[in-house]
Every structure is written in C-alpha cells, then in structure tokens.
Amino acid sequence: MSGTGRPRGFDADEALHAAMLVFWRQGYEGASLADLTAAMGITKTSMYAAFGNKEELFRKALARYDVGPASYGYRAVEQPTAREVAEAFLTGAVRTTTQPNCPAGCLGVQGSLAAGESGEPAREILVAWRNNGGRMLEERFRRAVEEGDLPEETDAGRLALYVMTVAFGIAVQAASGVSRADLQEVADTALLAWPA
Amino acid sequence: MSGTGRPRGFDADEALHAAMLVFWRQGYEGASLADLTAAMGITKTSMYAAFGNKEELFRKALARYDVGPASYGYRAVEQPTAREVAEAFLTGAVRTTTQPNCPAGCLGVQGSLAAGESGEPAREILVAWRNNGGRMLEERFRRAVEEGDLPEETDAGRLALYVMTVAFGIAVQAASGVSRADLQEVADTALLAWPA
DNA sequence: AGAGTTGTGTACCGATCGGTACTGAAACCG
DNA sequence: CGGTTTCAGTACCGATCGGTACACAACTCT
Structure with a gap:
C-alpha cells in the first residue's frame, strides 16, 4: 500500500460548527441536507464522506454543542456550594439561550422535542442528553448532602429535576423571544425555592 | 339554485381531534399529510375541502387543544387567590402533559419550537399562543395585586413569566418521559418561591 | 513517472413532500 | 324524474427529501 489520498478541502471543525447552528435554529427535521451543506460550504458528497449521514452529523453537532455552548453545565457543577451550582447552571442557561x-x-x-418516524432517533438522542444533564446535577447535589452543604433530608434527585425543569423552561421562553434580562429574573425567582 | 349537496361522510370534530393528536405527538413538521389523513380516516382531498391546508388544520387543531387539554389555564385563572391560580396552573400542566x-x-x-422555512408559520402561531397564556396569567396576577391578594410590590409580569417558564419546563420533561408524580413534586417545589 | 488512495463535483436515485385536477357518487331540490 | 350542489377517490403534479454511483482531481508513496 502507498499514498494517503487527497486531503479534504475544508475545515471539518468549522463545517461542524456551521451544521450545529443550523440544527439549533431549525431543529433536526427542519434542517434539510441542502440547508446544512449550504451553511457548511460543502457538497452533500463531502458531508457524507466526512460525517456519515444526517443522524451522525446531528450526533456530532450535539457533541460539539455539549462542550461549547452547553459547557456551562460542567462549569456549574464545579462550584463550591450546591446553591452556587444552581445559580451558575441557571445563569448559564439564560446566557446561552439568549446569546x-x-x-x-x-x-x-x-x-x-416531538418528531415523526424519521426523526425518532434524533429525538431519543436528545432525551438521553437531557437526562444526562439531570443525572450530573443530581450526583452533585447528592454529594452536597453528604458534605453537609445541603440539609440532610434534601432529595437530591428532586432538586436536580427542579433545576433542570426551570432551565428547560428558560430555553422554551428564549425560543419565544423573551429577553435575557427577563429570563435572568426568572432564574432569580426560581432560586427563591432553594432549601434553607 | 337548488340542492344542498352531498353531506360529508365523516365527523369533522372527530377528524380534527385525531389530527390534534398527531400534531401533538409528532410536531408540525414531523406530521405528514399521509400521517394526518390516515389518523383522521379520510383522504387528502376531504381534508383540504374541510380544513383548507396543513397550516389551517394545525391552527384549528391548536384551537381545539386550547379549549380541550389546555383548558386548565382558563380554569386556573378563575381560582380565588393568586396562589391557588399558580397551583392550579402548574398542576394542570403536570396532568395534561402526562395524561x-x-x-x-x-x-x-x-x-x-424550531423549524425550517416551511414550518415558520406554525412556529409563530405557537409563539403567539404561548405568549397569550403568559398575558392571561399576568393580568390575573395584576388584579391580585390590586385586590391586595399579592404584596403591593409584586411584579405581576415577572411572576407570570416565572410560572409559565416552570410550566414549559414541565412540558419538556414530560416529553422526555418524566412521570406525573415526579413532575408534581417539581411543581410543588416551584411554588416554594411564592411571594410571602 | 506510476500506482494507490482519498476527497470533490455532477448527475442521478426512488421515495415522499404538500397540494390539486378530474371523475363519479351521493345527497338535496323542484 | 332531471338539475344542481357537494363530497370522495384516484391519479397525478412539480419540488424536495435523504442518499449514492461514478468520473475525476489531488495528494503520498515507491
């Protein structure tokens, strides 16, 4: 064997970033291959060669979203107290959804969120992604209970579910056009429910 | 002129109900005319004659949703106190999204929530519908402030936005498969932020 | 240079998209 | 009954869907 072949003529990272934005704006089913490849600046052939297919492209775009715009979640759980974790998480959600x-x-x-038959795999990928975020928060809160940072009787799972729910609600409101300032107020209000 | 023509061979109300369920389960873009008409038990021709087109069908399905599954909102604002309004609203959201x-x-x-070009009208219809719910709640809370039911310094708009945000978050969680009992706990937690 | 390997562009695939023209069938009226 | 009106089914429309076959270009190796 010999020869490593022709190098690709585009930056795969930039192309994936562009695809992520299209999925973000239009959703999985609303983003056609024509939309995606136009934004990525490549042809369908190149996209299939580099990323597999639409579903794989979506999976990779989500992974990029996870470590990019959604990375506030990982930073949040590193805060020293559970209260600060929740504050950072909700503020991060507000900022990212209104960037x-x-x-x-x-x-x-x-x-x-809802999809026809062809979009079902993507839907399930996102369900898993969202549940994973909740699990991460729950484990952090459980640790806080063990450390005495949260009251002993605190239900970590319930608290995590609450914070995640508010964050998802913030995302819906942002998609409706609600402003960053208004959503930050919502986040502040939500924290009034914090356990004593 | 004479003759009133052949009567339609299906129940338009039942057909609309079936269409509403398909839109609910699959979303606007994920629901094809083939899916819709199969569930409605009629042909495309009959659907167009009776409802106009896909967008009009969606509009009418949403109107039916508004006075059916989503009617808890109207009942909620009739509660005697603002606190009970919020409780009824969130409990209604939990029950309807986990029915x-x-x-x-x-x-x-x-x-x-997000759509391609062809789904933009439906997206805007839903933005308006959601904003309308918030306005209804805001007016109810404003009245509660005037009546002395809520503290004088309460920001009715902010409170309404908060309650709506939690309700939307509950909807997202329900779509992920979270149980009714867990979401009712979320609703209860959210109400801990209620103004003194 | 030549062989081997891989990316790119074009042109195309069958299937499905939302939507419609047309033909009868089924009802009402007189 | 005939005449009129409306609904229903078939068959079809152009456009777009996600995906691919194929020819060729561009690179590295011997």
Whole structure:
C-alpha cells in the first residue's frame, strides 16, 4: 500500500460548527441536507464522506454543542456550594439561550422535542442528553448532602429535576423571544425555592 | 339554485381531534399529510375541502387543544387567590402533559419550537399562543395585586413569566418521559418561591 | 513517472413532500 | 324524474427529501 489520498478541502471543525447552528435554529427535521451543506460550504458528497449521514452529523453537532455552548453545565457543577451550582447552571442557561449571533433557545431542547418516524432517533438522542444533564446535577447535589452543604433530608434527585425543569423552561421562553434580562429574573425567582 | 349537496361522510370534530393528536405527538413538521389523513380516516382531498391546508388544520387543531387539554389555564385563572391560580396552573400542566392515552408533553411547546422555512408559520402561531397564556396569567396576577391578594410590590409580569417558564419546563420533561408524580413534586417545589 | 488512495463535483436515485385536477357518487331540490 | 350542489377517490403534479454511483482531481508513496 502507498499514498494517503487527497486531503479534504475544508475545515471539518468549522463545517461542524456551521451544521450545529443550523440544527439549533431549525431543529433536526427542519434542517434539510441542502440547508446544512449550504451553511457548511460543502457538497452533500463531502458531508457524507466526512460525517456519515444526517443522524451522525446531528450526533456530532450535539457533541460539539455539549462542550461549547452547553459547557456551562460542567462549569456549574464545579462550584463550591450546591446553591452556587444552581445559580451558575441557571445563569448559564439564560446566557446561552439568549446569546446574540446564535439561535435563541437550546439545541438540546428544540433540536427535536416531538418528531415523526424519521426523526425518532434524533429525538431519543436528545432525551438521553437531557437526562444526562439531570443525572450530573443530581450526583452533585447528592454529594452536597453528604458534605453537609445541603440539609440532610434534601432529595437530591428532586432538586436536580427542579433545576433542570426551570432551565428547560428558560430555553422554551428564549425560543419565544423573551429577553435575557427577563429570563435572568426568572432564574432569580426560581432560586427563591432553594432549601434553607 | 337548488340542492344542498352531498353531506360529508365523516365527523369533522372527530377528524380534527385525531389530527390534534398527531400534531401533538409528532410536531408540525414531523406530521405528514399521509400521517394526518390516515389518523383522521379520510383522504387528502376531504381534508383540504374541510380544513383548507396543513397550516389551517394545525391552527384549528391548536384551537381545539386550547379549549380541550389546555383548558386548565382558563380554569386556573378563575381560582380565588393568586396562589391557588399558580397551583392550579402548574398542576394542570403536570396532568395534561402526562395524561395516559395522550402524547406526552404539550402541543403548544413541542408542536414547533424550531423549524425550517416551511414550518415558520406554525412556529409563530405557537409563539403567539404561548405568549397569550403568559398575558392571561399576568393580568390575573395584576388584579391580585390590586385586590391586595399579592404584596403591593409584586411584579405581576415577572411572576407570570416565572410560572409559565416552570410550566414549559414541565412540558419538556414530560416529553422526555418524566412521570406525573415526579413532575408534581417539581411543581410543588416551584411554588416554594411564592411571594410571602 | 506510476500506482494507490482519498476527497470533490455532477448527475442521478426512488421515495415522499404538500397540494390539486378530474371523475363519479351521493345527497338535496323542484 | 332531471338539475344542481357537494363530497370522495384516484391519479397525478412539480419540488424536495435523504442518499449514492461514478468520473475525476489531488495528494503520498515507491
């Protein structure tokens, strides 16, 4: 064997970033291959060679979203106290879902909440992604209970579910066009329910 | 002129109900005319004659959803106190989004959060529908402030936005498969933030 | 240079998309 | 009965869907 072949003529990272934005703005089913490849600046053939197919492209775009716009979640759980974790998480959600020059809302929510048969795999990918976020928060809160940071009787799962629910609601409101300032007020209000 | 023509061979109300369920389960873009008419038990021709087109069918399905599964909102604002309004609203959201034999989640949320070009009208219809719910709640809370039911300094708009946000979050969680009992706990937790 | 390998562009695939023209069938009226 | 009106089914429309076959270009290796 010999020869490593022709190098690709585009930046795969940039192309994936562009695809992520299209999925974010239009959802999985609303983003056609024509929309995606036009934004990525490549042809369908190149997309299939580089990323597999539409579903794989979506999976990779979500992974990029996870470590990019959604990375506030990982930073949040590193806060020293559970209260600060929740504050950072909700503030991060507000900021990411209302970022200028980015689609309003959250890819992990509006990417595919309900779908027809062909969009079912993407929907399930997002269900798993959202549940994973809740699990991460729950484990962090459980640790906080063990450390005495949260009251002994605190239900970590319930608290995590609450914070995640508010974050998802914020994402929906952002998709409706609600402003960053208004959503930050919502986040502040939600924290009034914090256990004593 | 004479003759009133052949009567339609199907129940338009039943057909609309079936269409509503398909939109609810699959979203606007995920619901094809083939899916819709199969569920409605009629042909495309009959659907167009009776309802106009897909977008009009969606509009009418949403109207039916509004006075059916989503009617808890109207009942909620009739509660005697603002606190009871919020309780009824959130409990109603929990119950409707987790109703057995119905799609999980809320048609007004997952019907179309993000969409491609062809789904933009439906998306805007839902944005308006959601904003309308918030306005209704806000007016009710404003009245509660005037009546002395809520503290004088209460920001009715902010409170309404908060309650709506939690309700939307509940809808997202329900679409992910979270149980009714867990979501009722979320609703209860959210109400801990209620103004003194 | 030549062989081997891989990316790219075109042109195309069958299937499905939302929507409609047309033909009868089924009802009402007189 | 005939005449009129409306609904229903078939068959079809152009456009777009996600995906691919194929020829060729561009690179590395010997």
